[in-house]
Amino acid sequence: MKSPYHQLTGTTLLLAPMVLLVIFCNKKWDEPSGFTGPQISVTMTIKELRELHAPGGFEQITSEQVIAGIVVADDSKDNFYKSVVIQDSTAGITIKMDGYSLYNTFPEGSKLFIRLRGLWLGEYGKMLQLGGSVNRKNPTSPELGGIPQALFSRYLVRGQLQQTVTPKTVRIDELSDAWQSQLIRLEQVEFAASDTGRPYADVLNKQPVNHVLKACGGGSIYVRTSPYAKFAALHTPRGNGSITGIYTVYKTEKQLLIRDTGDVQMNELRCTGNGTRTLLSENFGSQVADTVVQLPGWKQITEAGDKKFIAKKTGGKTYAELSAFATGQPQVTTWLISPPLNFSSSSNEQLQFKTRDGYDNGATLQVLASTNYDGGNSPWKAKWTVLSAQVAKGSVTNIAAGWVSSGNISLRSYRGQVYIAFRYEGADPPQTALKRTTLFQLSDITVVGN
Known part of the structure; x- marks a missing residue:
């Protein structure tokens, strides 16, 4: 009597382990099309x-x-x-x-x-x-x-893989036992000053650590981390922002457990008064009106032409002003460069300034940053990055009435010694169509960080 099962030939026996090898080497198991789970x-x-x-x-x-x-x-x-x-x-x-x-x-x-x-x-x-x-x-x-x-x-x-749960945004003072074991997001929070720049846990002594997290609007919670966490040796950020994690409690303590440091997004300036440092502040108030801007530590260098920023004062406000108008020069390129700024012991640095424009016909004012400028008289030989900023433009027939804020320009990617430069580029050749003589006014330059 024949067996109800097919006989295994030698070829089949040889192929079977090869098929199994192919199957088990493919570690990524794809769900069948239309799979809805058990x-x-x-x-x-x-x-x-x-x-x-x-x-x-x-x-x-x-x-x-x-x-x-x-x-x-x-x-x-x-x-x-x-x-x-x-x-x-x-x-x-x-x-x-x-x-x-x-x-x-x-x-x-x-x-x-x-x-x-x-x-x-x-x-x-x-x-x-x-x-x-x-x-x-x-x-x-x-x-x-x-x-x-x-x-x-x-x-x-x-069941199914790759399902998404959106964290619920709550305030610390709203957290109760009903939120236990839920994925939550806290915004406008920062680690207490004494808990910034510290390892998430004590890896050396194999001890978990609770770091105090404070909300700008009030309230605090512990961020607890195991010494065995893969990110335990990494340091807590100094800035302000948001954090996502699982809400837990231990007796009367509110705790948050993060899954990885990607849950921590704190790249903004701290909301606590003693957490923000001013690294640069210049409003040109020390300058004499209608004279060339000369500031301690700053450099003003002409790359093309000889026109420089002039100090001006209107209605009690002092500012630096430059235009290529009436120079008769085919190219006007002027640099106004800050003193070197030390970003080695700060974080989350931000630049702000204000501008006005007048008689706009195409000249430009750019703001740039460099970490390899040598402080010399040839800044164009260094590597500079043009920063994305709001600069006044479009006032064709007169000088704008209001000042335009640059917005918060992040400098957090720069480390070490950093220079900030304002570069004017214009022209006043004989040909009217080629004239670029826009007037720019600049003031209230600040760089702050944590």
């Missing part, structure tokens, strides 16, 4: 699950219930230990799991279905978690245990 009915929201818990107690789920959520934090950067955090549209919860490298199976952005029957709810420092057991070896201090790795397949089913 067909599992969700019977409970995470908010409803959380409502089963009584503070200080442990509750075992005994009914056939299923929750589902998107993984918003995993252990890929080691700031979350033996746990993943999931969130649905109603709430979030941390899942304790007795395993390592969980991100390989349950990565951030994957949908996770959890069969709840047999699992437990419990707290650690008033932080509600879902686990697999309760350890009562110490009757006075029972602990929630993780779901054993051998039982993952019983309780956990992964």
Whole structure:
């Protein structure tokens, strides 16, 4: 009697391991077109699950219930230990799991279905978690245990990948236990001055660290980092901005756990008064009206022609002014260069200035930055970068009534010794069509940083 199975030929036996090799060498598993995930009915929201818990107690789920959520934090950067955090549209919860490298199976952005029957709810420092057991070896201090790795397949089913959860923007003073285990975003925040420029955690002594994060509008929260986090040795920023992370608590302390330093975007100036330093300030108030601008540490150099910035004063405001008009020179190029600015011990530097224009016919005023200018009389030989700034233009028949602010020009990418230059380029040849004699006025130059 013939076997109901096909006989394996020698060729088939040879090809089989090759096919397996091809399959397993392809580590990226693509979801089939139209894949919608496992067909599992969700019977409970995470908010409803959380409502089963009584503070200080442990509750075992005994009914056939299923929750589902998107993984918003995993252990890929080691700031979350033996746990993943999931969130649905109603709430979030941390899942304790007795395993390592969980991100390989349950990565951030994957949908996770959890069969709840047999699992437990419990707290650690008033932080509600879902686990697999309760350890009562110490009757006075029972602990929630993780779901054993051998039982993952019983309780956990992964669904679709690459799902997105948008962090919810909240204020620190709005945070309550209802926000536990949710991905949140705090804006206009900064680390306390004593906690800036410090490692996120104590790698040497293997100690976690809480850094104080303050909001400009009031309130504070701890940013807690594990010494085993891959970014633990990196330093906290000095600036102001936003931070994204998982909201947690420990007893009465509000805490935020970031997933990686990409969650921290603090490149703006600090809002605290003692956090901002003025690195350069010039309003030309020391200059005598109708004389060539001469400032200590500044250089004024003519590259073409001989016209220089002149100090002017109108209505109590002093400024520098330059126009190629009536020079009769085919090319007028003039540089006004700041003293060297030391950016070695500052951060988040920003430049601001104001301009007015008059009789605009095409001359230009640019602002530039350089780190290799030698301070000499040939600035055009150095490498300069033109900065993106708002400069007055378009006043054709007279001088503009109002001043135009340059906006906040970020200089944070520059380090070491930095020069700022204002370069005027115009012309006053005999041919009317070639004249570029726009008048520019410049004042209120400031560079600030943290």
